[in-house]
Amino acid sequence: MKTSALRFGASLLCLMLTPAAAGRNPQLDSDIVIRGGQVYTGDAQPFIGDVAIKADRIVYVGPKAPGRAGRTIDARGMIVAPGFIDPHTHAGAALASDSPVERLLLPFLTQGVTTAFIGVDGGGDPDVGRTLGGQGYGINFATYVGFGGVRSAVIGNADRAPTPAEMSQMKVLVAKAMCQGALGLSTGLFYAPQSFARQDEVAALARVAGAAGGVYDSHLRDESSYSIGLLGAVDEAIAIGRDAQIPVHIAHIKALGVDVQGSAPQVIARVEAARARGQVVHADQYPWSASGTGLSAALIPRWAQDGGRAAMLxxxxxxxxxxxxxxxxAENLRRRGGAEAVLITTGPDWAKGRTLAVLARERGTDPVASTLDLLKVSEVSIASFNQSEDDIAAFMKRDWVVTSSDASTGHPRYYASFARKYATYVRERGVIDLRTFIASSTLRTARIFGLEGRGELRNGNFADVVVFNPAKFGPQADYTHPTLFSIGMRTVVVNGRIKIDDGKPTGMAAGMPLLRRAKAGVCPQ
Structure with a gap:
């Protein structure tokens, strides 16, 4: 990792909140010892040994933990690793739910995810303090301030540039969010109304986030051939980072659709050229060939979305x-591989679970008419089968690409992304090895986002630990049954508390919000 990236990471701190230690015996050397597993500390060579935990911290990592423990977990034959970190999720609604069970995020815990980021694709609430409030979470989480939320609050859904006064308002909102603990600025430039913004508008707001020590996280303006093209969008993101002097993170990196499949080597070359020039650029990736988005975002031209849903209708x-x-x-359908490649995942019962091709046949019409008919009823989500396995593998092998889920309802990635990456790309296909999978799901992510004390099994770090069966860990969810829990995750510990015990959830809420501390002198005292 480049020195500049490490300096950036060192400027970010998480809240050091300690879960209550009720029921623990202060006379014991440790509360939990995970004994005899194959231990992967982060990106180091594995060894057979123990991990000991006291309160919310790791107190020993080595061949044999000394002293007495309140609970010993036999991990022989198992893999022991840091809790997985998911840097791109749409789990904000679950975390804000009134339901204590939903706030536990069991779909994440059962695949070993102990920390997740929300507020992505420009959707983060400008009021970060409100987002990071509350209690009773199953996992740790951090949030971005979203460009979409900021622009909508000031300009609305209109296709126009901001006035100078509006630009000043947006800068104030971003600065306030950064001082409340946001990771940085997220954008979803593919989506209206964010797609109406020009590059200089985005760079001006990214500069505010960068001055506070944040990161620029971007759903690219184009992952296909809709507007400026995939390569043009990669160039735009890199240029925004350079102009704003802010690290760039490319969300769910991919080559989407028939026009750009096979473009991974060109994308990789652009990113690595920027990195060679000293710029901080990295990305995340979910391990699925089908993307997930809204039907209108995928198929309705942006001019038709100007002004919001009522204007579109x-x-x-x-x-x-x-x-x-x-x-x-029809042209957008072609880009995505045709009506057969677009699966409706949420929406009316008469549409859900059908491709647009099947839906059109059942209704005696064509896919375009079916699209319009469906959107007149409601917005729906889709899974769009549009990526090549060669491109997925090429991105996955880069040491600047980390694991994510882009978790959204209706798509199996919410329940199974980390499980699928291991089962499919490590155990079955051998695209990457186990050590790379763990590093790209833990320590690399913690380092590039500056999550101090997480992502590595090391004395003094927070006790986020997973234990899984290497022969059984894998997904059950698929595109037809997207809400099945993953299997093979035997133990999950979050901040020293056991959340999954012998494969079963304990119901304990031990997660916490993580806040990034802005650079000194940026925020009011």
Whole structure:
């Protein structure tokens, strides 16, 4: 890792909140010893040994833990690793839920995820203090301030540039969020109304986040051939980072659609050229060939979305726009591999679980008409089968790409991304080895985002630890049954508390919000 990236990481700190130690015996040397497993500390060579935990910290990592323990977990034949860190999720609604069970995030815990980031794709609430409030969480989490939330609060859904006064308002919102503990600024430039922003507008707000020590996280403007193209969008993200003097993180890196499949080597070359020039650029990736998004985002042209949903629906009814709209929807379908490659994952019962091709046949119409009919009822989510395995493997092998899920409801990635990456790309196909899988799911992520005391099994670090069966750990969820828990995760410890015990959830809430501390002198005292 480059020195500049390490300096950036050192500037970020998490809240050091300690879960209550009720029921623990202060006379014992440790509360928990995980004994005799194959220990992967982060990115080091594994060894057979023990991990000891007292309160919320790791107190021993080595061949044999000394002293007495309140609980010993037999990990012989198991893999022991740091808790997995997911840097790109849509789990904010679950964390904000009124349901204590939903706030436990069992779909994450059962695949070993102990820390997750929310507020991605520009969706982060400008009021970060509100997002990071509350209690009773199953996992640790951090949040971005979202460009979409900021722009919508000031400008609304209009396709126009901000006035100078509006630009000042947006800068104030970003600065306030950074001082409340945001990781940085996230954008979803593919999505309206964020797609209406020009590069210089985004860079100006990224500069505010960068001055506070944050990161620029971007769903690229184009992962395919919709507007400026995949390579143009990668260049734009790198340019924003350079102009704003902020580390760049490319969200769920991919080559989406028939026009750009096979482009991974060109994307990799651009990123690595920027890194060679000294710029901090990295990415995350989910291990699925089908992406997940909204049907309107995937197929409806941006001009038709100007002004929000009500304005979009009025354009659907405008006979003067009918031919233009149908032509552009058909072209977007072609980009994504056709109606057979688009699966409806949420929405009305008569549509959910069907491809657009099947839906059109059942309704005696064509896929474009079915798209319009469906969106008139409600927005729906889709899984779009549009990536090549060669591209997925090429990105996965880079040491600047870390594991993520892009967890969203209706897609199996919410329940099974880390499990699938291990089972499919390590155990079955051998695309990467186990040590790389663990490093890209733990320590690398902690380092690039500056999560102090996490992502590595080391004395003094927070006790986020997983124990899994290497022969059984894997997904049950698939595109037809997306809400099945992963299997083979035997033990999960979050901040020293056992959350998964012998494969079963304990119901304990031990997670905490993590806040990034802004650079000195940036925020009011």
């Amino acid at each position: 009025s354009r659907f009814a405008d006979e003067k726009l009918r031919d233009r709209l149908r032509t552009e929807i």
